[in-house]
Amino acid sequence: MPIPAVRFTDERLPNGLRYIIAEDHLAPVVAVDIWYDVGSKHEVPGKTGFAHLFEHVMFQGSAHVGKAEHIALVQAAGGTMNGTTWLDRTNYFETMPSHQLELALWLEADRMGTLLDALSQENLDNQREVVKNEKRWSYDNRPYGTWNEKLQAHLYPPEHPYHHPTIGSMADLDAASLDDVKAFFRTYYAPNNAVLAIVGDVDPADARRWVARYFSAIPANPAIPPLADLRLPPTLGGEHREIVEDRVPLPRVYLGFRAPVFGDPRFDALEVASQILAGGKGSRLYRRLVRDERVAQDVVMFSLGFIGGASVTAGWATVRPGVAIARVEALFIEELERLGREPVTADELARARALVETDELGALQRVEERADRLAMYATLFDDPDLINRMLGRFLAVTPDAIRAAAAGVFRSDNRAVLTYVPATAPADAAALDAAEAVDDEAAA
Amino acid sequence: MTDIVIPTRPTPGEPRPYHFPDFERHRLPNGLTVITVQVPGRPLVSATLVLRNGAVDEPAAHAGVTVLAARALSEGTKRFDAIALVEASERIGASLHAETSWDTMSAGVEVPADRLEPSLELLAEMVGEPTFPSAEVDRLREERLNDLLQAAADPRRRADEAFTDTIYTAESPYHRPAGGIRPTVEPLVDEDLRRAWARGMVPQRIVLVVGGDLAGLDVPAIAERLFGGWSTAPGTVDHPPIVASPALEARLVRLVHRAGAVQTEIRVGHPGLSRRIPDYHAVSVMSAILGGLFNSRLNRNLREDKGYTYGAGAGFDLRRAAGPFVARAAVNTDVTVRAIREILMELDRMRTAAVEEDELRAARDFLVGVFPLRFETPGPVVGSIAGLVVHDLPDDELATYRSRIEAVTAADVLAAAREHIHLERAGIVLVGDADAIGPSLESAGFGPLEIVREDSPGGA
Numbered sequence: 001m002p003i004p005a006v007r008f009t010d011e012r013l014p015n016g017l018r019y020i021i022a023e024d025h026l027a028p029v030v031a032v033d034i035w036y037d038v039g040s041k042h043e044v045p046g047k048t049g050f051a052h053l054f055e056h057v058m059f060q061g062s063a064h065v066g067k068a069e070h071i072a073l074v075q076a077a078g079g080t081m082n083g084t085t086w087l088d089r090t091n092y093f094e095t096m097p098s099h100q101l102e103l104a105l106w107l108e109a110d111r112m113g114t115l116l117d118a119l120s121q122e123n124l125d126n127q128r129e130v131v132k133n134e135k136r137w138s139y140d141n142r143p144y145g146t147w148n149e150k151l152q153a154h155l156y157p158p159e160h161p162y163h164h165p166t167i168g169s170m171a172d173l174d175a176a177s178l179d180d181v182k183a184f185f186r187t188y189y190a191p192n193n194a195v196l197a198i199v200g201d202v203d204p205a206d207a208r209r210w211v212a213r214y215f216s217a218i219p220a221n222p223a224i225p226p227l228a229d230l231r232l233p234p235t236l237g238g239e240h241r242e243i244v245e246d247r248v249p250l251p252r253v254y255l256g257f258r259a260p261v262f263g264d265p266r267f268d269a270l271e272v273a274s275q276i277l278a279g280g281k282g283s284r285l286y287r288r289l290v291r292d293e294r295v296a297q298d299v300v301m302f303s304l305g306f307i308g309g310a311s312v313t314a315g316w317a318t319v320r321p322g323v324a325i326a327r328v329e330a331l332f333i334e335e336l337e338r339l340g341r342e343p344v345t346a347d348e349l350a351r352a353r354a355l356v357e358t359d360e361l362g363a364l365q366r367v368e369e370r371a372d373r374l375a376m377y378a379t380l381f382d383d384p385d386l387i388n389r390m391l392g393r394f395l396a397v398t399p400d401a402i403r404a405a406a407a408g409v410f411r412s413d414n415r416a417v418l419t420y421v422p423a424t425a426p427a428d429a430a431a432l433d434a435a436e437a438v439d440d441e442a443a444a
Numbered sequence: 445m446t447d448i449v450i451p452t453r454p455t456p457g458e459p460r461p462y463h464f465p466d467f468e469r470h471r472l473p474n475g476l477t478v479i480t481v482q483v484p485g486r487p488l489v490s491a492t493l494v495l496r497n498g499a500v501d502e503p504a505a506h507a508g509v510t511v512l513a514a515r516a517l518s519e520g521t522k523r524f525d526a527i528a529l530v531e532a533s534e535r536i537g538a539s540l541h542a543e544t545s546w547d548t549m550s551a552g553v554e555v556p557a558d559r560l561e562p563s564l565e566l567l568a569e570m571v572g573e574p575t576f577p578s579a580e581v582d583r584l585r586e587e588r589l590n591d592l593l594q595a596a597a598d599p600r601r602r603a604d605e606a607f608t609d610t611i612y613t614a615e616s617p618y619h620r621p622a623g624g625i626r627p628t629v630e631p632l633v634d635e636d637l638r639r640a641w642a643r644g645m646v647p648q649r650i651v652l653v654v655g656g657d658l659a660g661l662d663v664p665a666i667a668e669r670l671f672g673g674w675s676t677a678p679g680t681v682d683h684p685p686i687v688a689s690p691a692l693e694a695r696l697v698r699l700v701h702r703a704g705a706v707q708t709e710i711r712v713g714h715p716g717l718s719r720r721i722p723d724y725h726a727v728s729v730m731s732a733i734l735g736g737l738f739n740s741r742l743n744r745n746l747r748e749d750k751g752y753t754y755g756a757g758a759g760f761d762l763r764r765a766a767g768p769f770v771a772r773a774a775v776n777t778d779v780t781v782r783a784i785r786e787i788l789m790e791l792d793r794m795r796t797a798a799v800e801e802d803e804l805r806a807a808r809d810f811l812v813g814v815f816p817l818r819f820e821t822p823g824p825v826v827g828s829i830a831g832l833v834v835h836d837l838p839d840d841e842l843a844t845y846r847s848r849i850e851a852v853t854a855a856d857v858l859a860a861a862r863e864h865i866h867l868e869r870a871g872i873v874l875v876g877d878a879d880a881i882g883p884s885l886e887s888a889g890f891g892p893l894e895i896v897r898e899d900s901p902g903g904a
Contacts, residue, residue, distance in 0.1 A: 027820045028461075028816050029817050029820050063449065064449070064453070068738070068744070068748050072738070072739045072806060073453075075738060075739070075806065075810045076806040076809045076813075077456065078813010078814045078815070095817055097813050097816055097817065099456050099457035099458055100813075102454035103453070103456065110449050114448065114449050126749075128751075129750075129776070130747055130751050130754055131754075133707065133751070134754040136754075136776065137774050138754075140707075141599055141705060141774070142598065142599070143597050143598050213450065214449065214450060217449065218449065247597055248594075248597055249597050250590060250593060250594060280530065280539060282527065282530040297590045297591070298587075320590060321593075350535060351535055352534075354534060354535060355539065358488065358539070358554065358555060358556060361556060362488050365486055365488055366820060366821060367820070
């Protein structure tokens with residue numbers, strides 16, 4: 001079933017703000033998504049976690065909007081919103097009942113233009129604590145929670161900015177000063193470093209008028225510093241291994257590989273390969289590890305597309321009780337490497353394509369997803385029309401392309417292996433951290 | 445700098461009228477109900493088959509069997525083995541799924557409209573003619589037991605389970621996870637799953653809901669061909685009454701020890717409400733103000749004012765009988781006592797004074813305004829109609845939702861809080877480092893403190 005093409009306009013204000021408008025009147029809903037071309041890859045040693053901490057600060061008010069009032073106004077208007085930070089970008093989005101579009105645009109403009117008017121040390125300190133609790137919650141106090149941090153550290157060399165996760169380190173979060181935050185804002189949060197996508201039940205003439213009205217006077221930053229050279233050798237050049245003791249009942253094996261950058265046709269082939277390997281109960285890894293040999297409790301395989309040097313292809317399998325970890329690892333690797341030797345069957349490929357097509361159809365039904373993709377393709381590739389071509393690219397992937405991509409990536413000299421094993425004693429370092437400041441308010 | 449952005453807040457335009465899509469009921473001769481809902485322009489169609497047979501309907505000794513039965517539905521049918529079934533569904537781009545909640549077992553598919561009929565064919569086969577091969581059932585049972593091991597080591601899941609175990613009596617199914625516990629899951633065999641499934645196979649009690657761009661599709665005729673032959677032989681028709689009584693007469697603090705934990709998972713609450721209550725809309729507004737919105741009282745206080753947590757919230761899990769009411773947060777270990785004090789204060793404040801007019805307006809406007817957003821695509825439309833079926837709610841429940849929310853007053857909210865929040869017999873359940881927080885909890889006076897030190901796997 002063909003996916004309807006997304007028709008859009010692609011324009012810029014004189015200050016460099018790129019804005020994309022796509023009309024769709026099926027539901028009385030409109031999505032606004034603004035991508036800033038800044039992510040954790042722009043961070044330097046000693047200031048990790050900065051882009052993400054800053055994302056929190058963006059909800060702390062601006063000249064005409066109070067602390068957390070951005071969110072209050074969006075919710076009171078019947079909208080939903082959030083922001084996310086990733087290696088290559090930071091984005092902010094609202095989905096609104098369509099008659100509230102102007103409010104969403106004004107809110108985004110007010111913080112792009114006047115955030116520093118409202119920023120205080122108190123609000124920074126508050127959000128620093130929130131982010132530290134986010135790190136505890138998502139990474140430190142969760143079984144296997146550190147895998148991403150560790151895998152990134154293995155797959156990218158220390159001097160590469162993908163070496164560290166977006167959440168950063170506790171020490172760097174503690175060290176972030178108000179001046180750092182202000183400088184970060186002035187450098188990257190400029191209209192010429194942003195793409196604004198507006199998708200849904202919108203009159204383009206209204207949207208164009210409001211974008212001009214609210215964003216035009218915000219000055220560009222002509223001096224956005226160039227990124228360091230992010231190029232990398234295509235493979236890791238060896239095998240990295242780490243054994244991690246954690247509070248987990250079952251061991252788990254993580255495999256990570258350097259992969260071609262997002263946008264490379266070999267990356268498309270790896271996406272289809274992930275579907276064939278672990279995309280559901282019909283997939284190769286599920287059948288072999290979970291169903292037939294019954295050595296694993298679950299198995300997952302996915303790719304994270306990055307544009308700066310190399311992407312990540314990774315997966316994990318949780319080891320069943322009584323099974324040797326090495327056996328699970330060996331079978332896992334055997335299936336990955338087999339994909340690089342033998343072409344997939346016509347039936348496997350047809351099934352993967354059908355599922356990819358259904359997934360795309362489902363995703364593109366939502367205005368929020370369309371806005372996100374238009375802004376993403378414009379920001380990363382200067383090519384928002386990729387939204388209309390990606391499915392075709394996935395469907396065009398051939399068995400030979402999959403075999404070649406797998407052979408290039410699933411190699412022993414390009415592999416990081418993390419093995420999580422049950423801790424023999426409580427994590428002592430964490431225990432010391434927690435014990436140093438115990439709540440004594442009740443006794444006082 | 446400020447003159448670079450126009451200070452005046454824009455006023456909203458005229459809202460486009462919205463009403464929840466109309467749906468049509470058809471009854472097959474064997475009693476099975478088919479509901480169709482047109483969502484024009486949405487070629488990805490959503491279909492759900494609702495069997496009103498949930499985890500509460502199983503014998504306590506077999507707790508978890510219905511969840512396992514749903515998982516095993518796709519492991520083989522009369523015509524297909526498990527692999528053939530999954531391959532057949534993947535070839536048409538359809539992922540069949542089945543799951544069990546407290547109140548229902550359901551199975552469904554999302555698929556492009558031009559492949560709806562072959563997808564429903566597979567769905568009918570999966571739900572109507574499962575074989576429950578014993579070897580596969582054994583594997584799924586082992587996976588579930590392993591998952592229970594994992595749950596015990598995950599602070600969030602451990603806190604959720606310790607909480608419901610604390611607030612409900614042992615006679616209540618709600619005191620355990622819907623998926624059962626080790627002693628009840630361990631003995632399950634294929635015959636038990638077959639019985640659990642058969643309890644739901646009563647056509648008069650089964651509803652198929654299909655939504656999307658259905659132009660050119662005769663869904664009732666397709667359903668008649670595929671589901672019309674299901675016989676009314678097995679199964680039971682009536683649900684047994686559900687025990688959902690509170691276990692606590694007075695406040696209690698239960699702390700599950702996790703050495704060295706950098707956060708404390710906090711749960712505060714008690715048995716709450718059934719979905720079928722007269723003041724549902726007032727409860728919805730009250731919950732939004734207390735712990736639903738980003739600027740809810742709990743999140744505002746614990747996150748935005750104090751920085752104790754990444755997020756705090758509260759709400760009622762509305763089931764056929766009284767599901768839990770819970771306030772929750774994961775906080776930095778060293779502020780555990782202070783955070784609990786704030787949570788109790790906010791719960792109490794909800795019951796003692798009327799909410800401010802602007803809080804009330806923000807919550808009502810959010811619930812009313814977000815309604816069209818929720819129903820942009822067929823999946824949630826179908827899911828909400830299925831919810832009406834499960835709770836025996838009137839067909840116009842969704843159509844009248846917005847006007848009924850708009851009518852909620854501050855007095856209604858106060859009455860709902862007074863009636864439904866019971867601080868004096870709340871369970872305060874924590875997963876955290878007892879050596880670090882035990883002494884301060886002891887002296888805080890929240891209630892008698894019970895510390896659970898368990899041999900949990902993985903060195904916790």
